Amino acid sequence: MLTEVADGVWVRQSAWVWTNSIVVREEDGLILIDPGIDGSELNQLADDLDRLGIPVVAGFSTHPHWDHLLWHSRFGDVPRYATAAGARAASEARERAQAMAAESASGIPLELIALVTPLPADGGPTPGEIIEHQAHAIGHAAVLLTDRGVLIAGDMLSDVLIPLLDHRRPDQVGAYEMALDRLDEAARHVDVLVPGHGAVAEGREIAARLAADHAYIDALRRGEEPIDARLGPDTDWLSGPHQSNLEQARTR
Numbered sequence: 001m002l003t004e005v006a007d008g009v010w011v012r013q014s015a016w017v018w019t020n021s022i023v024v025r026e027e028d029g030l031i032l033i034d035p036g037i038d039g040s041e042l043n044q045l046a047d048d049l050d051r052l053g054i055p056v057v058a059g060f061s062t063h064p065h066w067d068h069l070l071w072h073s074r075f076g077d078v079p080r081y082a083t084a085a086g087a088r089a090a091s092e093a094r095e096r097a098q099a100m101a102a103e104s105a106s107g108i109p110l111e112l113i114a115l116v117t118p119l120p121a122d123g124g125p126t127p128g129e130i131i132e133h134q135a136h137a138i139g140h141a142a143v144l145l146t147d148r149g150v151l152i153a154g155d156m157l158s159d160v161l162i163p164l165l166d167h168r169r170p171d172q173v174g175a176y177e178m179a180l181d182r183l184d185e186a187a188r189h190v191d192v193l194v195p196g197h198g199a200v201a202e203g204r205e206i207a208a209r210l211a212a213d214h215a216y217i218d219a220l221r222r223g224e225e226p227i228d229a230r231l232g233p234d235t236d237w238l239s240g241p242h243q244s245n246l247e248q249a250r251t252r
């Protein structure tokens with residue numbers, strides 16, 4: 001079911017790690033951001049879009065992790081965008097993303113995973129202002145819809161997941177600090193925050209989300225294990241060699 005969280009902005013949440021698919025109405029049609037997860041849910045999302053009766057004109061992937069690189073033929077053969085760095089990383093990681101999607105969920109059209117291209121220089125049907133940063137994943141973008149008062153945060157500012165650092169790259173604590181500073185600034189213009197996973201936040205809850213991620217990263221910066229009730233990265237829906245955020249912060 002699509003929930004309209006602001007004028008022309010809808011969210012559909014999957015049971016899989018509370019993943020949010022986001023639909024944004026622009027002048028020419030709809031832009032689909034991070035649609036997911038199961039094949040049956042992608043189908044239901046296509047039904048919801050049929051009911052809206054507005055064509056999908058583009059897709060956008062906030063970052064090159066498999067759960068944000070999905071698509072379904074019923075959404076149409078339209079361009080799917082990411083930041084330039086995100087698109088490059090997605091094509092390099094395509095096979096791995098397909099394997100993880102096949103392992104983690106059912107009915108996902110594997111052949112459509114990760115087919116994203118860099119946003120055109122002229123803007124094209126862009127979904128708002130892109131806030132690119134280096135936290136969590138290469139080429140990660142938040143999307144700021146100033147006219148609707150909405151910030152789409154990708155895998156940051158979740159109420160269910162702790163900050164997830166990209167353990168393959170150096171100084172993720174610093175990258176996270178810089179990203180949060182930019183999201184602080186962006187959040188001044190919004191009333192609604194849509195994270196990649198978890199509940200949509202409104203009003204004062206947005207500042208609380210920012211504060212929670214800041215507190216987590218501040219603890220890492222001090223060399224302390226953060227106290228945080230949200231889920232951590234050793235749950236089995238994230239794969240790859242596990243190293244805690246604190247171990248990672250200490251070794252770089």
Ligand SMILES: [Zn+2]
Pocket residue numbers: 065067068155196197
């Ligand atoms: Zn994710």
